[in-house]
Amino acid sequence: MKRLFYFILLLVGISTIHSCKDLADEDGNPLVDINDNTGLNGPRALYREITNSDTLATYYYNGLQMNRVVTPGVKYKYKSNTDVAWSGDKISRIDFKGHLDEDNNGVFDQDSVTYTQQFTYDNFGNVDVISENRSVFKRGTPTPPATVGPYALLRKTKTLYKLKYSSSTAKLASITMTTGEDVSTAPFSYTKYSETAYQYVGDNVSKVTRNYGPIGTGGTFGAAVTKYGYEYSSYDAKINPFTLLPFAYKVSRLLRTEVNDVESWILSPNSPTRYTVTDLVPPVPVPVFFSTNYNYDPQTYMQKGYGVNYIYKPL
Numbered sequence: 001m002k003r004l005f006y007f008i009l010l011l012v013g014i015s016t017i018h019s020c021k022d023l024a025d026e027d028g029n030p031l032v033d034i035n036d037n038t039g040l041n042g043p044r045a046l047y048r049e050i051t052n053s054d055t056l057a058t059y060y061y062n063g064l065q066m067n068r069v070v071t072p073g074v075k076y077k078y079k080s081n082t083d084v085a086w087s088g089d090k091i092s093r094i095d096f097k098g099h100l101d102e103d104n105n106g107v108f109d110q111d112s113v114t115y116t117q118q119f120t121y122d123n124f125g126n127v128d129v130i131s132e133n134r135s136v137f138k139r140g141t142p143t144p145p146a147t148v149g150p151y152a153l154l155r156k157t158k159t160l161y162k163l164k165y166s167s168s169t170a171k172l173a174s175i176t177m178t179t180g181e182d183v184s185t186a187p188f189s190y191t192k193y194s195e196t197a198y199q200y201v202g203d204n205v206s207k208v209t210r211n212y213g214p215i216g217t218g219g220t221f222g223a224a225v226t227k228y229g230y231e232y233s234s235y236d237a238k239i240n241p242f243t244l245l246p247f248a249y250k251v252s253r254l255l256r257t258e259v260n261d262v263e264s265w266i267l268s269p270n271s272p273t274r275y276t277v278t279d280l281v282p283p284v285p286v287p288v289f290f291s292t293n294y295n296y297d298p299q300t301y302m303q304k305g306y307g308v309n310y311i312y313k314p315l
Contacts (some may be wrong), residue, residue, distance in 0.1 A: 041299070043315040046244045050309045059245075064315060066245065078108050084249060085143065091119055091248040100257050102125055112137040112151050117255075124170075127248050130161040130255070134183070156182040160190070161255060164290065172198050172251075178215065190215050195224075196261065202237045204268035209280070210261050227280035230267045231287070232272035238300040241310040242266040269301050 035106055039112035045066070049056040060068040065277040069082040080098020084091055088239045094117045115134035122128040159179040166173045174197050193215050200275040208231075211224035242250060250267060254260050265272050271294060276287035295304040 006124045015280075025085075044244065044301070044315050046241050046310060046311075047309040047313040049241075050311065051307055054123075056308065062313070066249065069249075078110075084137075090121060090125070091246055093118055094249070096251050096256070101259065103258060110139050111154065117252055124165075126165055126170075127133055127251060129163070130251070132159040132161070132255075134158075134159065137215055158182050158190075163251070167258050168201070171203075174198065175251075175255075177255075192218065193221050194258075195221075198264070201235075204272070205232055205264050206269050207231045208261060210258075212258075225281075228261065229278040229280050229285070229287075230262055230275060231278075232268070232275045234273040234291075235268065235270040236273060236294060236302070237270060238294070238296050239301055240266070240269055240271045241302055243269055252298045271305060273305075 025232045037253045043064075044145045045061055046059055048058050055072045058072065059066055060070065065084075065086055067084050067086070069084070071078075071080040078099035080096065080100075083095045083158040085093040095115075096117075097112075099111070100113050101108050103242065113134065113136050115132055116131050117132045119127055120129045133300065134157045136154045136156075138154040139151060157179055159177060162173060162176045163179075163292075164174045164176075165171060177194040177196075179192050180188060180190040182188055191214065192212065194210055194212045196208060198205055206211075207229065209227065212226040213224040215223040216222050247264075253266070254263060262275075262277060273294065274289065274291045276289050278285045278287040290306070292305045292307075294302050297303050297312075301310075301312065314315075
């Protein structure tokens with residue numbers, strides 16, 4: 001988990017820079033790029049997230065519904081596909097195939113990851129439970145030191161996420177995770193947990209804490225051994241690009257790896273110009289601060305911040 005903290009520092013340290021990308025999508029539709037003199041009236045969709053060195057994500061749609069996210073991986077030469085299935089107007093399943101930075105060292109792993117997440121909803125239409133089956137495949141044999149060769153199954157896990165919402169605001173209040181390795185030679189049991197709590201100022205996420213610990217006999221949660229905190233402040237009054245993405249997908253994105261909690265501001269309607277990351281385990285926690293200046297298009301959609309450019313397309 002220490003690597004998690006250091007990777008966050010590396011990730012957010014990328015300087016903000018303009019990037020020249022295609023000005024039309026795959027269908028030939030004009031994109032709202034980083035030129036402040038351009039704009040888009042009418043319905044729009046988030047199309048790409050890019051940095052100066054790579055494309056972080058490209059979003060594809062079937063009509064009004066986002067149905068696939070592709071990470072081209074130009075820099076790291078690893079591709080990832082996230083397929084999104086819908087049941088009516090709700091996401092029912094997300095399938096991921098590709099590469100993640102699970103060891104949190106700032107570079108996407110050569111290990112291949114696949115996972116499936118199934119979504120269930122409560123009586124109010126909120127995501128209630130997310131059940132996940134994940135497999136990690138390693139180059140060579142699963143036992144280190146691995147030699148270069150075909151992918152072999154390293155581990156399988158089963159994970160359950162339970163979401164709770166505030167009774168007064170209906171906003172996401174907490175996510176409780178339980179997880180364990182799925183071994184064919186032994187009965188399955190949940191062995192680890194995490195508890196994530198969300199706080200808000202107005203409609204924007206202001207603070208997130210996540211504690212990790214073991215699960216003991218009888219399913220009892222043990223004392224947390226790892227704790228991280230994220231605080232977001234100085235929000236703008238403009239439009240966050242992620243308001244264009246479905247809530248269920250945004251939660252799935254946060255759960256992709258443990259490092260992704262730092263992105264919790266994507267749940268907000270606005271964008272923070274300042275945030276902190278804190279390892280809460282030391283007796284005197286020391287927050288690390290990050291800040292940015294945003295660029296916006298004429299319709300006040302955020303176009304650039306924290307080293308990432310956001311490109312839109314008409315719907």
